[in-house]
């Protein structure tokens with residue numbers, strides 16, 4: 001049928017790209033200095049395709065510089081459109097029935113939310129990966145409408161202190177939800193609202209609701225959004241108009257909690273507990289991706305709620321993209337280097353691919 005042909009063609013195209021690039025890709029993005037910041041020199045020495053070199057004091061490197069290689073590095077002047085254009089093939093594959101995870105990793109203030117959502121005052125060109133990804137899904141599903149009928153719906157979850165919560169509720173977030181595994185639909189959170197969407201403005205409204213719920217309980221000193229993971233999950237179901245057969249794909253767009261280490265001697269109580277939960281889940285994520293990259297027989301999905309939730313979409317046929325963010329300020333250097341080391345560890349399997357890109 002026409003549907004089979006579309007699938008077949010897309011798979012072929014997609015596999016060609018993937019043969020070259022593998023299932024785990026890591027992109028690095030450097031935030032520009034912010035307006036109003038005093039003029040200072042950046043800790044980034046130079047960027048060349050997949051390479052980034054950091055000016056590092058002797059404490060970190062004998063040469064005074066440290067280089068890292070990723071699938072791609074976006075400098076401070078990269079636009080949202082440029083960043084997204086390298087993500088597009090992944091979006092397409094969701095409509096073909098693949099699962100996809102896109103992560104934003106980095107210390108608080110390094111630009112994670114900017115990449116995924118955009119600036120606070122959202123403009124069309126400022127729109128981040130979330131909006132553009134859904135926009136693309138709408139466009140592509142429309143193009144295929146004569147052969148396949150797609151339903152697209154979203155959930156928005158928060159993981160805070162190892163508890164999963166629904167951000168798409170109208171009466172404030174408090175109920176703690178369970179992650180379940182169903183033989184029909186795989187890993188899911190059946191109690192969380194699943195909202196059908198068909199236009200970008202549907203998505204904007206939902207994201208605004210989720211954002212509002214995410215900041216409940218936060219104070220100026222105590223910005224919860226930097227200490228919880230938020231996950232926008234897009235469920236796609238396609239029905240072949242000729243044969244009636246169904247395919248399912250799903251995409252998780254995850255804005256991770258800030259990766260900064262807190263000094264255990266300086267925090268206590270709730271703040272220490274949060275820090276330990278974040279630390280645990282980010283290292284669990286790192287360990288899962290690392291095991292997949294090493295093709296290890298045991299992948300430790302069960303060590304955190306985050307990796308349990310994403311189990312279906314990490315490994316196997318699923319595609320993973322990690323955006324790691326760094327800040328240009330020399331004060332951030334310690335965190336910058338630990339971010340780049342985390343990223344380097346999860347991208348080891350891609351060394352070959354990164355070299356091909358060079």
Ligand code: ADP
Pocket residue numbers: 030031032034076106107108109110111112113114115118119120226325
């Ligand atoms: P995070 O989510 O990592 O805490 P944000 O995305 O909130 O960081 O970014 C911190 C600040 O920097 C925000 O004011 C944001 O608008 C700005 N910013 C981040 N990345 C960029 C960028 N690429 N271009 C312009 N401004 C940016």
